Amino acid sequence: MSGFVYFIGPEAVIYRNPDSDAVRVKIGYTRYNPQTRLGALQCGSPVPLELIAYIDGTQELERAFHGAFAELRSHGEWFYVEHKLRDFLGYLYPERGDSPRYVHRDRLTVALYDTVFARCSSHPSMTDEEYCRTTDPRWLIEYYPEVCEA
Numbered sequence: 001m002s003g004f005v006y007f008i009g010p011e012a013v014i015y016r017n018p019d020s021d022a023v024r025v026k027i028g029y030t031r032y033n034p035q036t037r038l039g040a041l042q043c044g045s046p047v048p049l050e051l052i053a054y055i056d057g058t059q060e061l062e063r064a065f066h067g068a069f070a071e072l073r074s075h076g077e078w079f080y081v082e083h084k085l086r087d088f089l090g091y092l093y094p095e096r097g098d099s100p101r102y103v104h105r106d107r108l109t110v111a112l113y114d115t116v117f118a119r120c121s122s123h124p125s126m127t128d129e130e131y132c133r134t135t136d137p138r139w140l141i142e143y144y145p146e147v148c149e150a
Contacts, residue, residue: 001031002057008051
């Protein structure tokens with residue numbers, strides 16, 4: 001069933017200290033308004049959360065993102081915001097002061113190409129091999145074949 005895949009995390013998650021335990025993001029699915037889902041999650045969270053971005057998607061696509069970022073799973077649908085996931089969310093993150101971002105497919109394709117499917121590390125502290133191990137892009141190829149063609 002069609003709906004939205006969303007990315008929800010602590011406020012300004014991209015700008016937080018990467019050593020902080022609070023640096024996790026939920027990759028989830030909802031058939032309804034993702035802003036409503038944010039409200040439900042906020043009730044149980046000890047820190048302020050924000051809707052970072054959302055895309056058109058299905059539960060299968062949500063599971064594909066979970067598979068792609070499995071190395072960074074904290075628990076359930078929550079993932080540590082490190083390495084390729086941090087870079088990916090940086091592409092999707094709204095500019096300061098902007099409202100949460102609905103990400104169109106063309107922008108998402110660029111984000112995936114430049115981060116998840118990237119072979120080179122943007123982090124001087126890790127090798128390209130270590131960086132590539134932080135995701136498994138094969139989970140997403142079926143949903144975004146144009147990334148492989150680029």
